[in-house]
Amino acid sequence: MNKFSSGNIKRTTLSQQVLDNVVNLLMSGQLKPGDRLPSEFELMEQFAVSRPVLRESLSALETLEIVTRKPRDGTIINDKISSSPFKAMLALSINDVPAIIEARMVLELGLVTMACEKITDDELERLKSTIDAIEQNRDKDYGYLDQEFHRIIAEAAENPVVEGMIVALLIAHKKTDSLITYRDPDITIEHHLAIYSALQQRDHMAAYNAMYKHLSFVRTKILNKQ
Template sequence: MDLPPPPRPVPRSRLYEQVADQISLWIRENELQPGDRLPPERELAQRLGVSRATLSQALVALEVIGAVVVRHGDGTVLTERARTGPVIEAIRAHADRLPEIIDARDALESKLAALAASRRTEDDLVAIRAALTAMERDIAAGGRGVDADEAFHGAVTAAARSSLLAQMMATIQGLIRETRLESLSQPGRPKDSLAGHRKIADAIEAGDALAAAAAMHEHVMLVSDVALLRETK
């Protein structure tokens, strides 16, 4: 009788996963509620005995799975999902689906950028440039530019004038926001992302469909280089 294959090895928890799990446990034990704030990062890192970099990565992971919201100037605020239990499984599920999200985003948004270059109106260009300005201001003020980043890609999608592609983008919008949060939380990434946006906007304004698609592909590949994927290889 042939024996079944042996079970897979139990994956080792990375340090930031353990820290995120410990924070989740602390939230439940202290009966913190949605809207409550976590201690400042420096204090929390000292309490946990980890570096600020590790804590920052743990907080990003918690934000990606919807347990907290990180607000510039307002700290880390708990959401309704902050008390749902251990978080390591949710963090790993996010990491597992990242490659597929990236593939879908590249295919859809590269095509949308090309169509936008061919179909954009002056109003579309105003919306695209307004999103760039908002992102630049947010980054200059110390933020990550998350909402303006989303507005930029939404403006490009609107300029493409494709209702079916827009519906497809709407279907995966929540998944894309996960990757956006993960990407823009990395050091230097907001400014790099803004530069990519400008290149896309210039090509769309010039009506160069090929250049717009190439610039969007380059941008998606850049922002898809995230720590969660590098650490799972």
């Protein structure tokens, strides 16, 4: 007898459907933080999927920090998942690229305007250092530097209520960054410098506009490759 109630999974987008089922079990309360998932064999039987499909789903859940997989203890629902519902919601839409990009835009446009009021000189210096590092690594994959740039701005907003959103934002950034097949270092540097300059001058409108221009460019670049 299966412990959890789940619908029969069709053969399309199987790994996403398994992921959706686990998240829905969390949201319905059938799964709770600290719970251990059934064995791989039981889950394969319950969801009617192969081992590779199941492992792909579990890897996605681990990337989203919803579960922790341990060789001897199995797969455990993370204790802090209840305080980070945005990660669960992100999991439900992780393959909806337009929605992920729009979520990034909504979050980052708000965060950059708040950062205008709160960003410190040290954070501005760190922000500028990421731009300098991109300049020095323009012929390499500088995605991690781009993510650091956006993380500094998000954390500069210093709002504990949106802390969970920032984690989801960084995961969304990693997802969209993985879809970029070529880099435009000159454009990236130009956009980041404009955002940095606006933050330095505490100009809310300029920061908003510069971030919107940057994210719109990213959106067009990614969606045109879909």
